[in-house]
Amino acid sequence: MSNNNLRDSGVKLLCTGLKNIACHLEILRLSDCSITEEGYKALASALRSNPSHLIELDLSGNDPGPSGVKQLDDLLQDPNCQLKTLRFLCPAAEEACQYVRGIVGKNPLLLRELDLSRRELGDTRVNQIAALLQDKHCTLNTLNLWGCSITEEQSLVLTSALNSNPSHLRELNLRGNKPGDSGVKSLSDLLMNTQCKLEKLNLCGCSITEEQSLVLTSALNSNPSHLRELNLRGNKPGDSGVKSLSDLLMNTQCKLEKLDLWGCSITEEQSLVLTSALNSNPSHLRELNLSGSKLGDSGVKNLSDLLMNTQCKLEKLDLCGCSITEKQSLVLTSALNSNPSHLRELDLSWNHITNTGVNHLCDVLKDSGCKLERLSLNRCGITDVSSLTRSLRNTKALRFLKELDLSDNMIGDSKQQLVDVLRDSNCELRVDEDPWPRVPDRVQPSRVPDRVQPSQDDGCCIS
Incomplete structure (x- = not known):
């Protein structure tokens, strides 16, 4: 009939x-x-x-x-x-439904989240998934395609399909794929679509070049009000890409809350441009990861200006492996001390903080407004934590701090004072039983030495 x-x-x-x-x-x-x-x-x-x-x-x-x-x-x-x-769908979409049902046990048309990560889809599956995505019955909010070996041509097929049915998607994870020029261009067309309300975009390790970064961030700048999280770690935005990203951050309609630029080879000049942009529109940002960057004096100074901005409500700051010197760490901690109430996580690992920097950081912990929960000082050239443990015991900071990473520092006899801190009834710190010094994945691979068994003085591994 x-x-x-x-x-x-x-x-x-x-x-x-x-x-x-x-x-x-x-x-x-x-x-x-x-x-x-x-x-x-x-x-x-x-x-x-x-x-x-x-x-x-x-x-x-x-x-x-x-x-x-x-x-x-x-x-x-x-x-x-x-x-x-x-x-009740086109044949390719029906095949996609059968494939997805075999993986997750449910009809994808009834799902809000579809996770196909770490599966090599190939051309046939990609075409089927694309047919499913563009069908009007598909109302997926989250699509995770991390590590699916998606090629440039496949990226074009998928993003074109999303662009034909964009209104439901809120989170897209393409981490570890190779979208290439045409894939990035098609993704940019999706981002510029006024019906697109994407809130989270993960492009970690997608080999995005400077020119592609420029195309992407320009697209985001034309439709900026929905995006809340942007992960570009492990790509190479270059000068023009960073400048275009900064234009996006300065856009008053931009409400980005999380920005991850780990391992993006950010130079001192680029960090200056970025932090200036953030300082002009700081009220929304909650998490910033600049690990592996070369901030230099001017970048650290500008970042400090952002931290002192009363509108800044940053909760998580990752600066692991940023070649921060003892002098620069004093500038940073002074800035944090002027506006400490929002920060919950701070990672200064693999920088030359030294005892002087730690002593200065104690002033932040002593502030009654400080509510820091996680502090990472892995491999920071620290030899004495006496002032740190005194500050923890004599302030309210101990009530809030949940994780303290001092691994791979030669703190010698002062680690006994940390043991005394752990006995405090107000202490919420967890003990890490792992005897190996931990190398954070936030550090660029080129800077991570081979792990060797620590000597007796190689840190206390308390976290």
């Missing part, structure tokens, strides 16, 4: 016959019959009451709506249902 104007009322009349126990109908084709959610509900109900005969049902070209899809899915779960073929 395909290609007739049955509508829901016609389907309901048909259902009267389907419910009849004498009805042994095996094949029913109702494609393009203007059937909506109400008709699907009636049809599913009728088939549940007499499920044993129908083996093929074609409903393609109709609009089941979310509950209609759920009704069909429940029907298929009925042990008495003998349906072998159910069509």
Whole structure:
């Protein structure tokens, strides 16, 4: 009965016959019959009451709506249902549904989150997933394609599909794939689509070049109000990419909360441009990762200006492996001391903080407004933590601090004072039993030496 104007009322009349126990109908084709959610509900109900005969049902070209899809899915779960073929999507999308169901056990049209990470999809699967994504019945909020070996051509297919049905997607993870020029251009078209309301974008390790960074950030700048998290770690934005990213950050409509630029080879001049941009629009940012950057004196000074800005509400700051000197650490900690109430996590590992920097950091911990929960000072050239332990015991900081990483520092006899801190009834610190000094994954690989067994003086491994 395909290609007739049955509508829901016609389907309901048909259902009267389907419910009849004498009805042994095996094949029913109702494609393009203007059937909506109400008709699907009636049809599913009728088939549940007499499920044993129908083996093929074609409903393609109709609009089941979310509950209609759920009704069909429940029907298929009925042990008495003998349906072998159910069509209401294009063939490629149907294949994608079967593939996804085999992985996650559920119909992707009923999912809000689809995780296909670490699966090599290949051209056939990518085309099927693309057909699913562009179908109007697909309402995925989160799509995780991390490490799927997606090529440039496949990226183009996927992002083009998303661009044809963009309004539901809120989170996209393409980490570890190779979108190339055409994939990045197509992704940028998606980001510029006014119907696109993407909030989280992860492009970590996607080999994005300076020119591609420029294209992406320019696209984001044309539709900036929805994005909340941007992960560009391990890419090479270069001068023009950083400048374009800074333009985005200065846009008053930009409400970015998390920015990850770990291992992006950010230079002193680039860090100056970035931090100036952040300082002009600081109220939304909550997490900033500049690990592996070369901040230099001017970058540290500008970052300190941002931290002192009363509108700055940064909660997490990662500066691991930024070649920060003892003098620069004093500038940073002075800035933190002037506005300490928001910061919850601070990572200064693999910098030359030394005892002097730690002593200065104690002033931050002594502040009554300080509520720091995680402090990482791994491999910072620290030999004495006496002032740090005194500060912890004599202030309210000990009530808040949950993690303290001093591994790979030669703190010698002063580690006994840390043991005394752990005995304090107000202490919330966790003990790390791992005897190996930990090298954070935030440090650039070129800076990470081979791990060797620590000597007796190689830190206390308390966290």
